[in-house]
Amino acid sequence: MEFTKSLIKGKLIKRYKRFFVDVKLNTRVVTAHCPNTGSMKGLLDEGNEVFLLEHNDPKRKLKYGLEIIKTKNHLVGVNTHMANKIVNHGLKSNLIKELKNNEKIKSEVFFNEETRFDFLVEKKKQKIFIEVKNVTLFRNKETAEFPDAVTSRGSKHLLTLIDAIKEGYKSYLIFLVQIQKMEYFKIAKDIDYEYYKNYLAAKKAGVNFLAYRCKISPKKIYIDKKIKIVDE
Numbered sequence: 001m002e003f004t005k006s007l008i009k010g011k012l013i014k015r016y017k018r019f020f021v022d023v024k025l026n027t028r029v030v031t032a033h034c035p036n037t038g039s040m041k042g043l044l045d046e047g048n049e050v051f052l053l054e055h056n057d058p059k060r061k062l063k064y065g066l067e068i069i070k071t072k073n074h075l076v077g078v079n080t081h082m083a084n085k086i087v088n089h090g091l092k093s094n095l096i097k098e099l100k101n102n103e104k105i106k107s108e109v110f111f112n113e114e115t116r117f118d119f120l121v122e123k124k125k126q127k128i129f130i131e132v133k134n135v136t137l138f139r140n141k142e143t144a145e146f147p148d149a150v151t152s153r154g155s156k157h158l159l160t161l162i163d164a165i166k167e168g169y170k171s172y173l174i175f176l177v178q179i180q181k182m183e184y185f186k187i188a189k190d191i192d193y194e195y196y197k198n199y200l201a202a203k204k205a206g207v208n209f210l211a212y213r214c215k216i217s218p219k220k221i222y223i224d225k226k227i228k229i230v231d232e
Helices: 080-092 152-166 193-205
Strands: 008-016 020-025 028-033 049-054 064-071 074-077 104-110 116-123 126-135 143-146 170-177 184-187 208-216 221-226
Touching: 020 049, 020 064, 074 208, 080 104, 080 116, 080 126, 080 170, 080 221, 116 152, 126 143, 126 152, 143 170, 152 170, 152 193, 184 193, 193 208
Parallel strands: 028 064, 126 170, 143 184, 170 208
Antiparallel strands: 008 020, 008 049, 020 028, 049 064, 064 074, 104 116, 116 126, 208 221
């Protein structure tokens, strides 16, 4: 996925009210939209290098949007709205080896009245639901983690993926690691132990879990390689 234009580099001052970040661009300070409602744990130190996308839409209240944060010498893609676009590009371009050569790819498909999954793909008469989780947390130099805060919604998705298997679908959950240089992925059970328990239950029930790392630059983000999921 290429950005519509080159990103603008600045320095993070602070994030507040979830949706706003103040950024220093050379000698001026701008307020940018933060397209990530999560905790963004470990990413928000003052002075971190950030990359903004400038928007020309006159209807937008804020001219800039936050896309990437650099912390501990790692670029991290923080725009959660990009995650499904990156995975969609990966599915269409056969970058996810377990899900190659799909005959149909549909986005945002309801499984039941309460839950819709990010993708429904069809291949050789098999229907496959795919849920995507954007990963931005890392606490050592090579292991990405999810979640970065308690997520009851995430647990609900795990349980519903089990229900989908019972209805004859295959189920996948892709942890999209928008962090450079990661080699491993694990569930942050110290942050949300309930999610960890539901992850184990879903794995036992036949949900397929994948972790794919992204290649990140101020020009584009795309799926780079599969990384190992470590169960502890």
